[in-house]
Amino acid sequence: MRLPLFVLCLVTVLPAVHAQHKKTIELKNEKFSYSPRQFYVSKVVNDLKKGEFAGWMNEDHLEFKKGAATSFSTFIANNVRQNKSAQPIILHITKLYCEITQKKGQWKINTEMGLAFYTGDAALVEFTGSGNARTGSDPIGYLSTLLKKALANDFKQFDDWWIENKSDVALSSNVKVNVSLARNSEKEDQIVYSAQQPLQINDFQGPHGSNPSEAAATVSGIGIRYHGETLNSQLVIDVTISPYFRTNLSWFRKTEQNQRVLAHEQTHFDITALYACKLYNAVRAAKLTKENYDRVLENLQKQNEEDAEKEEILYDHETNHGTINNTQEAWQKKLKEEIRACGCY
Numbered sequence: 001m002r003l004p005l006f007v008l009c010l011v012t013v014l015p016a017v018h019a020q021h022k023k024t025i026e027l028k029n030e031k032f033s034y035s036p037r038q039f040y041v042s043k044v045v046n047d048l049k050k051g052e053f054a055g056w057m058n059e060d061h062l063e064f065k066k067g068a069a070t071s072f073s074t075f076i077a078n079n080v081r082q083n084k085s086a087q088p089i090i091l092h093i094t095k096l097y098c099e100i101t102q103k104k105g106q107w108k109i110n111t112e113m114g115l116a117f118y119t120g121d122a123a124l125v126e127f128t129g130s131g132n133a134r135t136g137s138d139p140i141g142y143l144s145t146l147l148k149k150a151l152a153n154d155f156k157q158f159d160d161w162w163i164e165n166k167s168d169v170a171l172s173s174n175v176k177v178n179v180s181l182a183r184n185s186e187k188e189d190q191i192v193y194s195a196q197q198p199l200q201i202n203d204f205q206g207p208h209g210s211n212p213s214e215a216a217a218t219v220s221g222i223g224i225r226y227h228g229e230t231l232n233s234q235l236v237i238d239v240t241i242s243p244y245f246r247t248n249l250s251w252f253r254k255t256e257q258n259q260r261v262l263a264h265e266q267t268h269f270d271i272t273a274l275y276a277c278k279l280y281n282a283v284r285a286a287k288l289t290k291e292n293y294d295r296v297l298e299n300l301q302k303q304n305e306e307d308a309e310k311e312e313i314l315y316d317h318e319t320n321h322g323t324i325n326n327t328q329e330a331w332q333k334k335l336k337e338e339i340r341a342c343g344c345y
Helices: 068-079 139-168 259-285 293-319 325-342
Strands: 022-025 039-046 053-057 060-064 087-103 106-119 122-135 176-181 190-192 220-231 234-246
Touching (some): 022 139, 039 068, 106 139, 220 293
Parallel strands (some): 053 087, 176 234
Antiparallel strands (some): 190 234
8 A cells, every 4th residue: 555645844933133232331430438448459350150241231241341350450449449558358259240121211220249358369258149229211320330339348348357357367378387296195006106115015915917927016107187277367287296006906926925026016116106206307397388288298298108118128127027136136226326316205
């Protein structure tokens, strides 16, 4: 059977294209209604994701004549009385949208603006708000007035905020560092190094290893803990370094519980203590800033850990795990002298 032929006709209707025009927003020169007391604006940055586009007036684009950042910066420079001996602040425009519509001879103006206040790359606080108004004439001129009022309000808010919070803001890039060596541990399975209290055989409480040729094992390490707070506008970092011995992981084979083996294991812990002191001195000598202190401390700890591990391996290699008496005694003497000389304990 021959099927009937259907012809499908597609008719595409193209939308009408209306030409879009641009309307220019200009912040007219007029002495500002508020003079900042605690700060001055050193720079204006535009963070708007849509670049310089600011909104609509009916079907026309609203844009700033020379861009939002330049317009605000020029207006502030020409009209705001600024105290250049106060705190320099970078002003970031985070939100800026305006919509103007006309109905029955009246212009309706809606605005949204967000300003963030920065010191350098550090954001301090952001103020956002919206407003609306109606006018019978010159809506763009009235929009300029609304934006300037919002700017004055945010400046006053930041002045008040800065008075209350400036002591908690690190203004200088440099930081003050307090370094200390831990003298005890809150963890029950850890012993913190003490030159006056050497290890005892009963400190080794872990299950012994499966290799019968191993007499004992010391598990030790160097912990680093730090936190920062801002005091009187300066970032202060407190660093605590802890040379520790793990009782629940370190062990002694019962048949090898003697002072010779204990002396070998103690020297392993002495190496840990010595490198904790080296890390202590390295942190004190480091040039830390509020931008780099996390990274610098991490790198110092990593390098120190690698150096300490090399020393531990060399010690076991040269003493053949404590079985070469003369070499073992030489290492013990060397470590005691180095620890005494480092002055940390």
